[in-house]
Amino acid sequence: MKYISTRGQAPALNFEDVLLAGLASDGGLYVPETLPKFLPEQIAEWASLNYAELAEQVITPFVADSIPTQDLHKIIQDTYASFSHTAIAPMQQLAANEWVMELFHGPTLAFKDFALQLLGRLLDYVLAKRDERAVIVGATSGDTGSAAIEGCRPCENVDIFIMHPHNRVSEVQRRQMTTVISDNVFNLAIDGNFDDCQAMVKTCFANQNFLQNKARLVAVNSINWARIMAQVVYYFYAAIHLGAPHRSVSFSVPTGNFGDIFAGYIARQMGLPINQLVVATNRNDILHRFISGNQYAKEQLHPTLSPSMDIMISSNFERLLFDLHGRDGQAIATLMEQFNVQGTMSIEPYRWEQAQQLFSSCRVSDEETVATIKQVYAETGYLLDPHTAIGVKAARRCRNSQVNPMITLATAHPVKFPDAIVQAGLASPELPHHLTDLFERQEHYQVLENKLTDVQQYIQTHGRFFK
Numbered sequence: 001m002k003y004i005s006t007r008g009q010a011p012a013l014n015f016e017d018v019l020l021a022g023l024a025s026d027g028g029l030y031v032p033e034t035l036p037k038f039l040p041e042q043i044a045e046w047a048s049l050n051y052a053e054l055a056e057q058v059i060t061p062f063v064a065d066s067i068p069t070q071d072l073h074k075i076i077q078d079t080y081a082s083f084s085h086t087a088i089a090p091m092q093q094l095a096a097n098e099w100v101m102e103l104f105h106g107p108t109l110a111f112k113d114f115a116l117q118l119l120g121r122l123l124d125y126v127l128a129k130r131d132e133r134a135v136i137v138g139a140t141s142g143d144t145g146s147a148a149i150e151g152c153r154p155c156e157n158v159d160i161f162i163m164h165p166h167n168r169v170s171e172v173q174r175r176q177m178t179t180v181i182s183d184n185v186f187n188l189a190i191d192g193n194f195d196d197c198q199a200m201v202k203t204c205f206a207n208q209n210f211l212q213n214k215a216r217l218v219a220v221n222s223i224n225w226a227r228i229m230a231q232v233v234y235y236f237y238a239a240i241h242l243g244a245p246h247r248s249v250s251f252s253v254p255t256g257n258f259g260d261i262f263a264g265y266i267a268r269q270m271g272l273p274i275n276q277l278v279v280a281t282n283r284n285d286i287l288h289r290f291i292s293g294n295q296y297a298k299e300q301l302h303p304t305l306s307p308s309m310d311i312m313i314s315s316n317f318e319r320l321l322f323d324l325h326g327r328d329g330q331a332i333a334t335l336m337e338q339f340n341v342q343g344t345m346s347i348e349p350y351r352w353e354q355a356q357q358l359f360s361s362c363r364v365s366d367e368e369t370v371a372t373i374k375q376v377y378a379e380t381g382y383l384l385d386p387h388t389a390i391g392v393k394a395a396r397r398c399r400n401s402q403v404n405p406m407i408t409l410a411t412a413h414p415v416k417f418p419d420a421i422v423q424a425g426l427a428s429p430e431l432p433h434h435l436t437d438l439f440e441r442q443e444h445y446q447v448l449e450n451k452l453t454d455v456q457q458y459i460q461t462h463g464r465f466f467k
């Protein structure tokens with residue numbers, strides 16, 4: 001399968017090169033040139049598969065030209081063996097036709113493990129085969145960081161530098177990253193917000209001279225197509241569980257960088273009967289303002305009780321725009337340039353209306369988040385994390401059918417965000433066994449100014465490949 005850039009000027013690549021590429025050389029994001037499509041009969045045959053078996057079916061067409069079947073089989077089996085629940089992504093029913101899918105049974109207790117446990121193994125495999133070394137530079141609002149560290153730390157040929165916004169992630173999230181002591185793991189607390197960190201990652205890809213040809217630069221954020229690919233699987237898993245392909249389902253997705261919900265959009269393009277995708281945002285609502293009013297405009301970023309979604313510039317939104325513009329790379333290059341200069345964009349109404357046919361959106365305040373945690377707990381005894389609560393609230397407000405099951409993605413375990421749980425008047429759950437001593441472990445991280453040159457210099461002076 002070939003992958004092309006959303007800005008139309010970078011060379012088409014195969015999966016292996018896309019995995020290692022991060023951003024395309026023209027600043028765009030890679031997407032498959034054509035998506036694999038599954039027929040209803042084929043999807044129906046998958047009803048008896050477990051998660052890893054299903055993942056193999058869904059992922060194979062994306063990687064077949066780079067990874068032999070038996071190697072992929074082993075990589076996927078190992079990936080999901082690291083999860084603590086035998087169902088991998090269990091479903092919980094809240095009410096009639098209302099479900100949550102728990103995506104927090106991986107090692108770092110957030111949905112990021114689904115893709116980053118796989119991505120680490122794929123990287124290790126490809127780098128070893130090519131005898132190459134990689135420097136990962138990643139940005140996190142809290143969850144990608146620890147999942148990437150956990151997924152990539154065992155990779156012999158990888159150094160991993162993760163930037164998080166200083167004092168803007170939860171203490172559990174910070175400790176999950178900073179207590180990992182390994183000579184290839186580096187945590188940087190940046191005096192800025194997540195957008196600042198993400199912008200530095202993208203600038204590093206645009207100009208890689210700072211690496212002095214010592215290693216290649218690799219992305220662990222959802223700009224890397226492999227992240228999206230792995231996340232497509234659980235949409236199939238949930239939908240089949242609830243009757244697909246014979247029944248359509250809807251999803252509500254707590255959204256920040258638009259990666260997770262974009263994976264749902266891709267699943268639908270591949271043949272999964274999805275009726276509605278609800279974009280659930282916190283106060284940082286740029287995506288809600290686009291879906292509801294065709295206005296994609298930068299505003300100040302505010303800290304909230306759902307810190308992982310404190311994001312303004314949503315990387316994967318460009319992938320959706322590409323499709324809405326008939327996959328015209330030049331049009332996207334022009335649009336993104338306009339957005340970079342003016343900080344705002346709208347698209348032609350007929351294109352926006354096309355998006356509205358599938359996507360709905362809702363902004364949920366901190367007060368509503370806390371009230372939802374409280375309400376759902378009172379109704380069902382089930383404890384939501386604040387991000388999932390935003391998804392549930394948005395689902396209840398936006399759903400366009402009571403007949404199709406509505407599934408909210410439970411993107412993180414509540415133990416990661418005790419502030420919101422306590423504000424809801426509830427007791428924060430206990431840390432799972434492998435993290436019980438998290439608060440006693442020693443932390444290692446470097447606070448840096450929000451300056452690219454400082455970050456790059458840090459990488460040069462600390463990275464193993466520069467010695």
Ligand SMILES: Cc1ncc(COP(=O)(O)O)c(C=O)c1O
Pocket residue numbers: 110111142143144222254255256257258259260261308309387411412
């Ligand atoms: C717990 C949690 N929920 C939701 C999101 C939003 O996901 P996405 O950025 O893929 O839209 C994130 C971070 O990305 C997260 O960490």
Ligand SMILES: N[C@@H](CCOP(=O)(O)O)C(=O)O
Pocket residue numbers: 139140141142143144145220221222223256257259308309315
């Ligand atoms: N919420 C994320 C932000 C980064 O998003 P990504 O999906 O592009 O890696 C986080 O927790 O770090």
